[in-house]
Amino acid sequence: DAGxxxxxxHEVTEMGQEVTLRCKPISGHNSLFWYRQTMMRGLELLIxxxxxxxxxxxxxxxxxFSAKMPNASFSTLKIQPSEPRDSAVYFCASSFGQGxxxxxxxxxxxxxxxxxxx
Amino acid sequence: xxxxxxxxxxxxxxxxxxxxxxxxxxxxxxxxxxWYKKYPAEGPTFLISISSIKDKxxxxxxxxxxxxxxxxxxxxxVPSQPGDSAVYFCAARDSSNTGKLIFGQGTTLQVKP
Numbered sequence: 001d002a003g004x005x006x007x008x009x010h011e012v013t014e015m016g017q018e019v020t021l022r023c024k025p026i027s028g029h030n031s032l033f034w035y036r037q038t039m040m041r042g043l044e045l046l047i048x049x050x051x052x053x054x055x056x057x058x059x060x061x062x063x064x065f066s067a068k069m070p071n072a073s074f075s076t077l078k079i080q081p082s083e084p085r086d087s088a089v090y091f092c093a094s095s096f097g098q099g100x101x102x103x104x105x106x107x108x109x110x111x112x113x114x115x116x117x118x
Numbered sequence: 119x120x121x122x123x124x125x126x127x128x129x130x131x132x133x134x135x136x137x138x139x140x141x142x143x144x145x146x147x148x149x150x151x152x153w154y155k156k157y158p159a160e161g162p163t164f165l166i167s168i169s170s171i172k173d174k175x176x177x178x179x180x181x182x183x184x185x186x187x188x189x190x191x192x193x194x195x196v197p198s199q200p201g202d203s204a205v206y207f208c209a210a211r212d213s214s215n216t217g218k219l220i221f222g223q224g225t226t227l228q229v230k231p
Contacts, residue, residue: 093161111160
């Protein structure tokens with residue numbers, strides 16, 4: 001399997017622009033996670049889906065952030081409008097399992113998208 | 119509010135010696151702990167885990183120790199190798215919200231030849 005695929009790998013944009021990050025989870029996995037990595041806070045969970053349904057979006061910073069999972073093989077994280085403080089590396093991860101089993105079933109991460117908002 | 123803390127941003131050890139990475143947590147509802155390793159320009163990869171009902175789990179050169187009373191866990195790497203140089207993240211699962219992991223800030227390990 002190709003693993004979790006994220007695109008783009010790098011994104012440079014100007015403040016106020018819309019940014020869309022994409023993720024293709026591992027085939028057969030039914031949970032998908034979006035994380036943001038910063039020096040100060042490490043890896044923060046933004047939102048996760050189980051069977052394409054958002055389960056916990058308490059980590060989404062504000063209304064400028066939105067995430068969708070229209071089907072089992074694709075998810076997007078959108079920032080509109082983007083701000084310089086959104087600059088970070090964004091990771092997508094997937095796993096197989098549900099409920100109590102999700103975390104015990106290891107999360108597999110993509111290579112990340114490095115976002116720079118000027 | 120950081121529920122999982124890795125207070126040492128970096129650690130440097132000599133090849134062949136022991137590396138000890140530490141992690142503290144505050145939430146007594148955490149019931150499962152994991153360590154992930156991350157190389158530059160790659161995503162984190164799972165390394166080793168431990169359930170809260172255990173106090174030690176070993177996998178080759180990697181051993182994780184859990185001290186529940188102190189809310190502390192540590193990762194021991196023996197012997198350390200230059201290829202172990204990476205960022206190590208500690209993560210914990212909340213038994214009341216079992217779908218998510220809470221990660222620490224990470225510790226950068228450098229193993230010198």
